[in-house]
Amino acid sequence: MRVYISADMEGVTGVTHPDDVIPGRPRYEAFRKLLTADVNAAIEGARRAGAREFLVNEAHDGMRNLLLERLDPEAEVIVGSRKPLSMMEGCNEADVVFFVGYHSAAGTGGILSHTFTGPSTLVRLELNGEVCSEGRMNAALAGLAGIPVGLVTGDDLICAESEALYPGVRTACVKTAVDRYTARCLSPEAARERICRAAFEAVSRRGDLSPYAPEGPYTFTAEFASASTAESVMYFPGLKRLDDRRVCWTHEDYETAFRMFIGVMRLARTDPDYG
Known part of the structure; x- marks a missing residue:
């Protein structure tokens, strides 16, 4: 089985503030390690369930955040921001997609919620009249190609959205939002265990999954x-x-x-x- 991982950062274990995810800020380097660890946990869980190919697409900001020297050696990674499909570049090669470190949509609650850019630029995005997060937009791209979303990790709000939209999806809630900049967080070790377990279930019970494929136009x-x-x-x-x-x-x-x-x-x- 081929697993595709789109890796964002705002939904990563412990992230609660822009300083955690902006290159050059004092806390950024520490959270790069946690981002890489969350991705590795998803890979490990999928591997335990029998997956053998892993493609990770950098999907945060300049898309150069993962620590490659710490990334699971069996994974390949797409690094850089000049990608035609942005957060979903290369997804058409997969059997199942994982969204690691995802967050809720612009104009909604949740930790550092936004859509593609900061809320000082894009206030709200809708798809066919409904609020559209990056996850929903990306899930539709994969789903209309017949590829289901198997795993979503992030805060409680993006996990709830995902469970309502993507049939059979497994979620790993690593933090519960208190407000936009405050969360009740799992320890990194507990978060990794939760992600690993959810990834294992996503792959081992792939028959439960169905692509998210909204009707056009x-x-x-x-x-x-x-x-x-x-x-x-x-x-x-x-x-x-x-x-x-x-x-x-x-x-x-x-x-x-x-x-x-x-x-x-x-x-x-x-x-x-x-x-």
Whole structure:
């Protein structure tokens, strides 16, 4: 079995503050170790259940966060941010996908919740009229290719969302949100044991899983924090301006709509209001 792991950082064991996940901040190096340990725990659990191929995709910020010298030696890793499918680059090679260190959507509760960029830029993202987290957006890309989500790790809110959306998914809640910057956290050892156990169950009982495959057409609606940012992305073909801060686009093909989101967000970064 081939396991694909998209590894984010805000949902990692112990992370509760931007200082924990921003390169150059004093706490960042310590949490790189915990990120790598969470990924290794997911690999170990899957291996115990019989998985033999592991592809890890760096999915946080500049996508150069994992400590490669500490990564499980049987894993391959995609490093770098110039990827057409961003957080899901290479997922089409997998039998099952894992989301490690994930978090809830912009405009909702949970530790460091956001969608693709900080809440000072993107306030809310919807897919077909419903709030869309990075996990949901990524699960649909895999699911419409027939690949289920087997494991999600993070705080209690992203785990609850995942259990409601992805049939058969196993979750490993490593912390319970108190507010955006405060959580009741497991110890790293206890978190790794929980992740390992959930990954084992995801692979050993893969027959319980079903791909998350929403019906098209697919409409993304992005609400930005400022009218300036909304204006800055209107050079992208196919967009419609709904009001001062909201733009939307629709496509029959999900991957095309997904790629448009990546393009829109990259264009948003050119605006002086981007933060």
